[in-house]
Amino acid sequence: MDFADHVKEIERVGQGSNTGRDAIVVESWRRCLDTYQLDPAQAREAVIVSQTRLREHRQQAEDLVHIARSGLERLYRQVAEQNYVLLLSDRQGVTVEFLGDPSFNNNLRKAGLYLGSEWAEPRAGTCAVGACIATGEALTIHQTDHFDITHTPLSCTAAPIYDTQGTLAAVLDISLLSSPILKASQNMARHLVSSTVRRIELANLMASSRHDLVLRFAGAPEFLDVDPEAAISVDGAGRITGMTHGGARLLAASRGLDWRRPELLIAQPVTDFFEAGLDELASLTRASLPQNRRIAVRDGSTLYAHAIEPQQRTVSVPVARPSRQQPAMSSLGGNVPAVDELRRKVTKLASSRLPILIQGETGTGKEYLARIVHTVSGLSGRFVAVNCAAIPEQLIESELFGHAPGAFTGALAKGRKGLVEEAQGGTLFLDEIGDMPYAAQSRLLRVLAEGEVLPVGGSVPRRVDFRVLSASHRSLVDMVAGGAFREDLYYRLNAAVLTLPPLCEREDLPWLLEQLLEKHGTEGRPLRLSGAARLLLLHYAWPGNIRELDNAIAFAAALCDDGLVEVTDLPDQLSGMSAILGEDSHQADLRAVLLTCKGNVSEAARRLGIDRTTLHRRMRRLGIDRPH
Template sequence: MSAHVDHIREIERVRAGGPSDRDPTVVQSWLRCLHAHRLDPAQACEAYIVPEARLREHRQQSEDLIAIARSGLEQLYRHIAGQHYVLLLADRQGVAVDFLGDPLFNNQLRKSGLYLGAEWSEARAGTCAVGACLEAGEALTIHQSDHFDNTHTPLSCTAAPIYRADGELAAVLDISLLSSPIQKTSQKLALHLVTATARRIELANLMARNRHEWVLRFAQSPEFLDVDPEAAVSIDGSGRILGLTHGGARILADAAGGDWRRADLLIGQPLVHFFDLAVDDLPGLTRRRPTRDRVVRARDGHILFAHAIEPQNRPAGSPVSRRRDLPEPLRALGGGDPRMVALQARAAKLAPKPVPILIQGETGTGKEFLARALHEGSSLNGAYVAVNCAAIPESLIEGELFGHVPGAFTGAAAKGRKGLIEAADGGTLFLDEIGDMPLALQARLLRVLAEREVTPVGASRPRPVAVRVLSASHRDLGRLVAEGRFRQDLYYRLNAATLTLPPLRERQDFDWVLDRLIERHGGGRLAIADAARRALRAHDWPGNIRELDNAVALAAALCEGGVIETADLPDHVQPAGEADDARRAALAAVLRDCGGNISEAARRLGLDRTTVHRQMKRLGL
C-alpha cells in the first residue's frame, strides 16, 4: 500500500512541476494522462479487452499488416522462447490485433491485458508502452512504476512503432513481461530486438507494395547491406520518392535538413534533393557490384552504402479483371461471379504468404478445393496434408495428428508412427471442420503453432516442424468461442485472414459450375437439355456444389443418347408440377398487385426480399 501511495505522490509532484528522475518520455506521458486524458492516478483501471465484434473489426482493418508482420513476430518469439515474454501487435488505436505468448499463462496474461484484444491506448490505460509509443512515435520502455496506473506497475513493457510506406504510424510492436528485474536497464536487449523487428516489418511492407518500382536500401556498413539493411526508400521511374521506412524518413530528413515526422514533405521530392544521385545511377548500385563499391553521399555529407533493387515487370490490367493472371488452381474455382472474383484475387495475394487462413462456408461450397488451391499457389515444397477433424474418432485423433513412439499405448504400431502434423513439415496442414476438434486437443495444437514443434504421444522430446496451417469450418467459430466450445486463443491464431465461400444458390456463375461438372462426368461427350438446366437452376441447393456434383453424376449415369433430361435428375430436384404452378400463380398475383415492387411484395407475404427473389428464380418469374 505504501508503494501505491508513493507512486501517486510522485505523479502529483510531476503535476506541480517538481523534479523527477524518470525518462522524459515517461514524464511527458504522465502529464498527458493528467491534463489531456483527465486520468486520476488514485483510480485503478483494470486491463480492458474489447468485445468480440470490435476485435474482429480491428483485425479485419489490420489484415494486410498482420499477414506481413506475422513472420517477423514468430521469428522474434523464437529468439525469446523460454523467457516468459509476450508479444503484442497493436493497431493505431492501441488494440492488440495479434498476440504470441505461452498458452500455459493465458489466464494471467488476459487479466494483465497482455492478450489479444487488449486496448493499450494512453487515454484508456494511462502511461504504457503501446500508448506512449503511439504518442511519441519512437521506441521506448515503460518499466514497472513508470506506468501511470498502479494496476500495471508489475509489468515491464517495451514497444517500437511500425510506420507505413507513406510515413504514417500504422501499428506498435510490444514485448512485455508479467514480472522482471527491478533495473530498467534489464530491458535494453528487449528494446533492441523489438526495434529491429519493427524495422524488418516496415522493410517487408515497403518491398511488398513496391515490387514494380525501384527500391533503395541503406546501411552504415557494407557487411550488412544485403542481409539486414537499416532503411529503405522506393523511387518511381522519374526519380521521385514514392515511399519510405521510418529509418528512410530519418535519412532523407537529415540529408535535406527537414523533419522526419513530416513524411508528406519528403515523399514526391526528387532523389537528387537528398543524394548526389539520380535515377539513372541506380543500376550501378545493384548486386552486380561489390557492396563496398556501392557508396552514396547524402546532401549533408553523410556517407552510406546502398543497394538498389530493380523493379519487376508490371502486369497489365487490374487485379479483379485479370482472371487469366491468377494461378490456375485459383482460376478454376469460379466463372466470373463477382464474389468469387474478389475471393480469388484475395486468395492469390494470400497464397504465397505464411499467414494462417480460416476458410468459412456452408457444407459443400468447396472449402477443401480452395485450401488445395492455396497450397498449390504457394512456394512451399512440402506436402499438402488434409485432416477432417469430424471424420476421425475422438479416441484416435490425437495419435493421428501427433503420431506416437513405439509402445506408446496398447495397439500402437511397433515401429511408432509419424503424425499428420509432422507429415506436413515444410508444406501445408489443412484442418477441415476444425470446429469439431476436442478442446483438449485444441490446447495441444495451440502449442504446436506457438512453439513450432510437435511431441508425439509417448515421446519425451519435441520435434521441430514448420507448417503453414489452413483450417475450415461450416460452423460459426466465433459463436463456438462465445459458448466456450472453442478456444479463443486458437481461434485467433488460425484466422489471421478469413476467406468466405458463397453458397451455390447465391452465385451468378451457376451455369459455369454446372457446365464444368457435366464436362468432368461426361468427358466432353455429355450435353444437357434446356428443361433440365432450368430445373437445376431453380433448386435451392442446400448441399451446394457437392449436392450438384452428385446430381450430375447420377444424371450422367442414367441419361441416354448423351443428353441429360429432367427425368434423369434426382427426384428432389425435378419440377414439382401442379404444386409449383399454384405457387407461381400466387406469387405472380402478389407481384402484379404490388406493381412489381419486391419490397412491398415481401412485406405482404411476411418474407424478406432475399426469399422472394429466391422463389421468383425457382418458379421462373
C-alpha cells in the same frame, strides 16, 4: 514503492518537480494529468474490447499482420523462455495479435497482456504501447514508470511500425508480468523489438513496391546486403513513393527536415536528398561489391546502397478490341481438372445475372474470383467490394444503403449515396456475408427482391440495378439452421455456388508458385527457388492459403541474395520443416523437379539436362520413387 508514494510522485511531477524519471515518462504522466484528466489515485482495470470490436480491428490490420507474422513468431521464440509475451497493437492501441504462454492466460488477461486489450494512453495511462503511439519512438515503460498502480508490476518495451507512407500503423510490444528491478535490464529487449520492426517494415516496402526501384541503405558495407538499416522506393520519374521508418529519418536528416512530416518526403525528387541521379542510384546493384556502392548524402555524410530494380509492367497495345475473358480465365489457375471445371462454370455463369455464392477458407482468393466473374460478365458498371465483417454493426446499413441529410448524429449534411447505389450497372460483392447483422440482412433482402434502395432516414426509394456476388468462409447452411442467417436471403444469394479449395488441396500449386515468383521478382532480378526451398513450399500445409503463400514469397524476396531463395530466406514456420523432411540437397532438388513435372520422368530429365536412364539411376540411388 507503495500506492500512496506512487500517487504523490505523479502529483509532484504534475506540479513541475523533477523526480529523476526519464523525460519520456514525465511527459506521458503530464499528458495523463493535463490532457486526459486521469486520476492517479483511481485504479483502472485492464480493458479487453468486445469480440465484435476486436474482429473489426483485426480485419483492418489483416494485411500488416500477415506480412509481420513470421517476424513476430521469430521474436517470440527468442524471448519466450524469459517469460515475455508479445503484443501487436494497432494505431488505436488495441491488441490485434498476441503470443504468450497459454498456461498464464488468466494472469495475462487480468494484466491486459492479452488479445483485444486496449493500451491507448487515455484509457490505460502511461504504458509502453500508449507512449509509443504518442511519441513515435521505441521505449521501455518499466514498473513504476506506469501511471496506473495496477500496471506497476509490468515491464513493457515497445517500438512503432510505420507504413510505407510514413504513417504510424502499429506498435510491437514485449512485456513481462514481473521483471528485474533495473530498467537497464530491458535494453536488449528494446534492441530485439526494434530489429524486428525494421525487418517487418522492409518486407512491407518490398511487397508494395514491386514496380518501383528500391534502395536499401547501411552505414557499413558488411551489413548492406544482410541487414539494411533503411530503405526507400523510387518511381520511374525519380520521385520517392515509399520508405521504411529508417528511410524517413535518413531522408529528413539529409535536409534538416522533420521526419514526423512525411508529406515533405513522399513524392519529392530523390536527387533532393542524395548527391546522385536516378541512373547512378539504379546502378548500385549486387553486380558491384558492397564497398564500391557508396553514395553521398546531401548533409555531407556517406552511405552504402543496394538497388533492387523494379519489376517491369507489361504494357500491350492491341490492334483489335481485346477479349477480357481469355486473360481473366487463364489467371484462375493451372491446367488441372479442378481448375478447368471452375473455368467452365465461370464461363457459363458470368454472363448470366444469377447471384453467385463463393465458398472457401480465408485466403483462398474469393474476392479475386469475384473480380474475374465481374470482368468476364461484360458489365459496364463498377465492381464494388464490401467486407461485411469490417464495417461496425451500427454503421453497416448507412454504408450499404446510404443516408438522407441529417439522418443521424454525425451524418453528412448533404446525405450520402450507399455502396449498393455505387454498384449501379455493375457488381456488388458482399464479402463475409455471414457476418452481416440480422437487421441489415432484412433490408438487403428487400433491395434484392424489389430492386429499390431506401436510404437511412429517407422516405423516397431509388431504383437500383446490379449483379450481386457474395462470399463466406462459414457454412451459411449451418447458420440458417442455427437462426443466425435469414433462410430467404440465403436462397436469394446462392442461385449458384462456386467453391474454392484450400491451397493444400490444389493440384496446381506449382503453377501458383511460379506466378508468385514472377509477381515478386523483377526483370533484372527474377526470383528462383533452390530445390530444397521449392520442396518445402510444395509440402507445407498453408493454413493461411494463397494469402500466406503470397506473403511468404514477398518475405523471401526481401531477404534472398541475387534472387535465389534458399530455405533460410523463408519464414520460420517453413524453414523449420527442413529438419522434418530430413533430406539432403540432392534429394530435395531432384524431388522438387519431379513434383514440378508431376512425376513425368522424361520431362524432369529434360529440365535437368540428362537422359532418362541417368535420372532413373539417380532416383534408385537416392531412394526416390516417382511421385504420383
